Amino acid sequence: MNLKTVEFSESFAREMDFKDSLAQFRSRFYFPKVKGQEAIYFCGNSLGLQPKMVKDYLDQELKNWAELAVDGHFQGEDAWYHIRKKSKPALAEILGAQEHEVVAMNNLSVNLHLLMVSFYRPTAERFKIIIEKGAFPSDQYMLESQVKFHGLNPDEVIVELGPRAGEYTLRTEDILAEIRNQGDQLALVNMAGLQYYTGQLFDMKAITAAAHEVGALAGFDLAHAVGNVPLQLHDWEVDFATWCSYKYLNSGPGNVSGIFVHERFAERPDLPRFAGWWGHDEGQRFAMEKGFLPMFGADGWQLANSNVLALAAHQASLDIFQEAGIQRLREKSEQLTGYLEFLINKISGESGILEIITPENRSQRGCQLSLLIHRGGKTVFDEWYQQGVVGDWRHPNVIRLAPTPLYNSFMDVFRFGKILEQSLKKFA
Numbered sequence: 001m002n003l004k005t006v007e008f009s010e011s012f013a014r015e016m017d018f019k020d021s022l023a024q025f026r027s028r029f030y031f032p033k034v035k036g037q038e039a040i041y042f043c044g045n046s047l048g049l050q051p052k053m054v055k056d057y058l059d060q061e062l063k064n065w066a067e068l069a070v071d072g073h074f075q076g077e078d079a080w081y082h083i084r085k086k087s088k089p090a091l092a093e094i095l096g097a098q099e100h101e102v103v104a105m106n107n108l109s110v111n112l113h114l115l116m117v118s119f120y121r122p123t124a125e126r127f128k129i130i131i132e133k134g135a136f137p138s139d140q141y142m143l144e145s146q147v148k149f150h151g152l153n154p155d156e157v158i159v160e161l162g163p164r165a166g167e168y169t170l171r172t173e174d175i176l177a178e179i180r181n182q183g184d185q186l187a188l189v190n191m192a193g194l195q196y197y198t199g200q201l202f203d204m205k206a207i208t209a210a211a212h213e214v215g216a217l218a219g220f221d222l223a224h225a226v227g228n229v230p231l232q233l234h235d236w237e238v239d240f241a242t243w244c245s246y247k248y249l250n251s252g253p254g255n256v257s258g259i260f261v262h263e264r265f266a267e268r269p270d271l272p273r274f275a276g277w278w279g280h281d282e283g284q285r286f287a288m289e290k291g292f293l294p295m296f297g298a299d300g301w302q303l304a305n306s307n308v309l310a311l312a313a314h315q316a317s318l319d320i321f322q323e324a325g326i327q328r329l330r331e332k333s334e335q336l337t338g339y340l341e342f343l344i345n346k347i348s349g350e351s352g353i354l355e356i357i358t359p360e361n362r363s364q365r366g367c368q369l370s371l372l373i374h375r376g377g378k379t380v381f382d383e384w385y386q387q388g389v390v391g392d393w394r395h396p397n398v399i400r401l402a403p404t405p406l407y408n409s410f411m412d413v414f415r416f417g418k419i420l421e422q423s424l425k426k427f428a
């Protein structure tokens with residue numbers, strides 16, 4: 001998108017939609033209604049929309065269950081015993097991983113704990129953890145409880161890294177400097193890949209390299225990165241990661257999470273872990289004998305048999321991602337969010353009512369823009385909702401808007417611009 005030709009006009013938005021090769025994907029999703037009208041849905045960062053095909057995928061498994069019952073574990077094209085394998089090609093593409101490095105399982109917060117068991121091994125000398133300040137609460141509680149579990153004091157272990165005074169987001173150079181500063185004492189960098197509140201995308205490659213240089217590990221919570229920005233976890237040498245599937249991955253409320261464990265840990269039965277039968281060597285699982293033998297790769301971290309119905313809904317969405325392609329999605333995403341940014345700056349402009357705190361640099365953000373609202377507060381946000389805009393409000397004064405390239409259009413952004421223009425007039 002050429003910034004010189006961008007316009008706050010319906011004809012411009014229609015033209016962009018007309019040229020958009022991903023425009024057809026919109027019709028594959030159900031849109032919620034606000035006051036009887038189809039919403040302008042900018043909340044995929046919180047809960048992605050339902051793909052219309054989800055019902056068919058679920059119906060297929062309900063049919064298998066009805067017709068095969070227990071035999072469904074081993075019979076049919078998608079025998080449940082191996083069902084975890086089905087999502088691997090798509091997940092590998094989305095995460096930039098080898099198939100054996102990823103597996104869908106559990107929920108995000110559960111996976112964070114399981115991964116910490118293996119990858120946070122504090123010693124008297126090396127015990128510190130770096131996390132970004134203001135991390136998602138579940139991640140903070142997880143860290144605090146893990147540290148206490150090891151009998152350590154969270155205040156002495158957890159290093160929270162905040163922005164410089166007067167700034168809203170972190171500078172990569174400051175993150176790298178803190179890693180070097182902690183040096184030999186640093187055990188782990190455990191940050192978000194993309195920060196939920198500010199929308200900042202961190203340089204995971206540089207952070208991982210810096211962590212490794214001082215002898216520490218790097219793991220990321222990709223809740224807001226997965227399905228939003230292209231990832232190359234394998235090549236970046238990230239040690240481990242986890243995510244959820246109900247935000248940009250559109251797999252349904254509370255649906256299954258996934259983990260990434262780098263190949264270099266694929267054959268490390270010595271790594272401590274909390275084990276269950278589904279992580280045990282598949283060939284010998286039904287020998288029902290004692291002596292845990294972890295499966296190769298990420299599969300060796302599974303505890304329990306797959307939640308088949310959850311995976312069915314997940315697959316309906318993953319198939320769409322494979323069809324659309326993460327690179328193509330990213331190209332559109334930069335344009336769509338660029339358009340939203342342009343309109344907000346143009347409309348709010350001099351009034352100073354709205355301030356975008358998400359980095360301007362496209363390589364440091366995904367589709368979400370976080371807006372600090374200086375006047376009007378939640379009243380403004382509520383008014384947008386009355387006009388059909390579904391975004392989200394974060395206490396005390398941030399609005400997050402996430403136009404997603406799969407199902408949002410340039411007309412959505414334009415229509416939001418019109419609503420914004422009206423609502424800000426009152427506070428000018």
Ligand SMILES: *Cc1c(COP(=O)(O)O)cnc(C)c1O
Nearest residue numbers: 107108109136138196221223244
């Ligand atoms: C959404 C989100 C979670 C949610 O955790 P669940 O275990 O899926 O409930 C955790 N961490 C981050 C960073 C998130 O964005």
